Amino acid sequence: MFKIPDPELQIDFSGVLAEIRGQYLQDALAATIKNLDITEIDKALADYVPKPSLATLASHGLRGELMFPVPLLLTANPRLLGYYRLLYGYSQKEFYTTETGVSRFQSMEKRGVLTAANAADLPDLCRALSGAAALLLDGIGAKRVSQALLDDLTLLTLGPQLRGGANVKKGAAGIVKVFDAIHDIVKPAVKEATANRIEIENAAGRRVLIEFAPDPDIIIREEMSKDNFRELIAVEVKGGSDFSNIHNRIGEAEKSHQKAKAAGYVECWTVVNVDRIDMDMAKKESPTTNRFYRISDLINGGGPEYQDFRARVISLTGIRS
Known part of the structure; x- marks a missing residue:
């Protein structure tokens, strides 16, 4: 109940x-x-x-x-x-x-x-x-x-600091989960992988890089010629699980994706850690986002949302299914 x-x-x-x-x-x-x-x-x-x-x-x-x-x-x-x-x-x-x-x-x-x-x-x-x-x-x-009051005052300031730090950790953990989900999808084509970068070879023999980035969180690029890349996918991950703050997080994703679109990225995806998100609302608040996904669906590795995510990663990177 x-x-x-x-x-x-x-x-x-x-x-x-x-x-x-x-x-x-x-x-x-x-x-x-x-x-x-x-x-x-x-x-x-x-x-x-x-x-x-x-x-x-x-x-x-x-x-x-x-x-x-x-x-x-x-x-x-x-x-x-x-x-x-x-x-x-x-x-x-x-x-x-x-x-x-x-x-x-x-x-x-x-x-x-x-x-x-x-x-x-x-x-x-x-x-x-x-x-x-x-x-x-x-x-x-x-x-x-009193001494107790002074101690209380320090804790009042410390509380938001700790919560902010926890949110940063949660966000970083969410990015890693999405990165790992992509790694699992492209694993057959992987040529080299580190903790924050994956290099694959697609069906055309071109090098594709999947990397952590400061903004957006994960980027996927195809090398067309030496040091000349085609920007494929920009992924913004909002790892916070607090439903009440979802509107702010979607707004942050929109700002990030506007920069990504200006940089030439073909697809902009937003991955959230809130299962009961209203997708219609999310699309209105981030019109630049091409696709929305839930972290829980990507972790489970099943269902229509994950299958869509997997199919699009395979298609846009150009690897063999």
Whole structure:
């Protein structure tokens, strides 16, 4: 009667969260402080943090570094820049930009690397971040601030980041599944294959390349003469399984296929990971798409949708059936 999906995403998140706590969140901050001279941290806080802000935190038994970064801490553990970014509510996309001037510091959060040039500018970065921290503390209010609330704020920013990462992984997995389905179809004609590229020879003796590409996701081209290709098929794979977002994904596919058509591709296909998609609606939202397919049908390797996919791959690549 009820079809409740498995909570796979939350299971994955629980494992990732445990790892992130040790790298970026309050656990990582506490572990870093243990290895430093607390009196030196206090001196740095006095230099970088407004006295009223320190007094507000102290009145709740909270140390200043819970909200305010200082060069001493970020030098000892560059990844902590991620903690303060999450605490202040900035996504990676809006924080690490040329507009903020912080883009070159991203290696601190991602790889734990602090270059000599970035170390020289770390004091100015900490002063700028402290300004944001002071505004956040004032906005929270002295009565509401607590260590638990600050932890909650970092998690509120982290949630969409984790979900976005999961969606990227899901999308990549969908592309691989479609690539594998094509590989199975053309296998008798394969001359050479790697993880992201298949070379086949068609019935005319011409070389056909099936490759991963940045946009669209999979391209199939026939070599007419040396380094001169005929663009056969552009495949855009939308691996997300969230039905509520299918309209956005179809719109993204349309943009990709418009570029593919302009580049000369004969056929543009969109493969989705939502079984109950309204095909009439999809055709209206992506008129450039010649054919729509479902990942589940391609994986199962049966049914009219798969047979159509298989027949068209064979026909357009020119291999023997």
